[in-house]
Amino acid sequence: MRQGKVFDIELEGADPAQAEAVLKQAADKLLANTVIENYKVDVLG
Amino acid sequence: MNAAVLVFPGINRERDMARTLALVSGRAPAMVWHAEHELPAGTDLVVMPGGFSYGDYLRCGAIAARAPIMDAVRAFAAKGGMVLGVCNGFQILCEAGLLPGVLMRNENLRFICHDIFLRVERSDTPFTRGYNAGQVIRVPVAHGEGNYIADGETIARLEGEGRVIFRYSSPDGMIDPNWNHNGAINAIAGILNDKGNVLGMMPHPENHVEAAIGPTDGRGLFTGLVEALDKVA
Numbered sequence: 077m078r079q080g081k082v083f084d085i086e087l088e089g090a091d092p093a094q095a096e097a098v099l100k101q102a103a104d105k106l107l108a109n110t111v112i113e114n115y116k117v118d119v120l121g
Numbered sequence: 122m123n124a125a126v127l128v129f130p131g132i133n134r135e136r137d138m139a140r141t142l143a144l145v146s147g148r149a150p151a152m153v154w155h156a157e158h159e160l161p162a163g164t165d166l167v168v169m170p171g172g173f174s175y176g177d178y179l180r181c182g183a184i185a186a187r188a189p190i191m192d193a194v195r196a197f198a199a200k201g202g203m204v205l206g207v208c209n210g211f212q213i214l215c216e217a218g219l220l221p222g223v224l225m226r227n228e229n230l231r232f233i234c235h236d237i238f239l240r241v242e243r244s245d246t247p248f249t250r251g252y253n254a255g256q257v258i259r260v261p262v263a264h265g266e267g268n269y270i271a272d273g274e275t276i277a278r279l280e281g282e283g284r285v286i287f288r289y290s291s292p293d294g295m296i297d298p299n300w301n302h303n304g305a306i307n308a309i310a311g312i313l314n315d316k317g318n319v320l321g322m323m324p325h326p327e328n329h330v331e332a333a334i335g336p337t338d339g340r341g342l343f344t345g346l347v348e349a350l351d352k353v354a
């Protein structure tokens with residue numbers, strides 16, 4: 077079994093669509109290693 | 122040989138590497154800080170040493186792979202420049218996309234620090250010309266995340282193209298789960314990129330180069346590199 081990680085990220089002045097795009101880019105580029113990890117972005121508030 | 126050793130915060134094997142490069146090539150390498158944007162002019166070998174860059178936060182090698190100097194390393198590798206990554210350096214190369222796959226937690230979930238045996242699969246690369254194909258060398262490992270894995274297609278391609286350069290083996294060169302200490306798929310300890318100019322490996326050849334300290338089996342990698350690079354120059 078392997079555990080996952082949750083990142084709480086606050087973005088200023090971004091609309092939800094823009095926030096999701098930025099966070100997906102961050103996940104692909106750094107936060108997740110897609111060779112072994114999956115990720116999901118939830119935009120809150 | 123004009124080597125450049127990359128220095129990231131948290132790296133701790135850069136001096137061992139620099140000492141070995143100086144000993145074998147007769148020339149001290151440049152030590153290049155992670156925040157630099159360019160490699161020194163005339164660099165013909167980039168070495169990424171072992172350690173715990175950025176404290177292994179997020180994932181081993183993940184943050185170092187995005188350091189400013191890495192754009193210069195990517196450009197250098199794209200032009201055919203030789204790059205060697207050892208231990209954390211191998212993890213950084215995988216995270217940077219310069220090598221395929223990933224190094225997962227060791228199968229037994231423990232940090233492993235002792236000598237192991239490696240079978241050298243090929244002698245016709247610039248990194249292994251100092252050895253014979255099939256030769257077994259004794260070198261140390263020191264890692265918690267050395268369990269190499271990639272998707273099936275990638276593994277098939279690595280094997281089919283002869284890009285698995287080192288495997289964990291018994292002292293007489295047999296591939297056996299009992300000697301594959303970290304559980305890596307196909308006992309893979311070191312791989313080449315598709316162009317053959319980037320090598321990543323978990324064990325530390327730089328620590329077995331002086332008879333006063335013990336075995337000298339790691340020396341062949343560095344003497345081979347010096348021969349290969351000086352021939353080009």
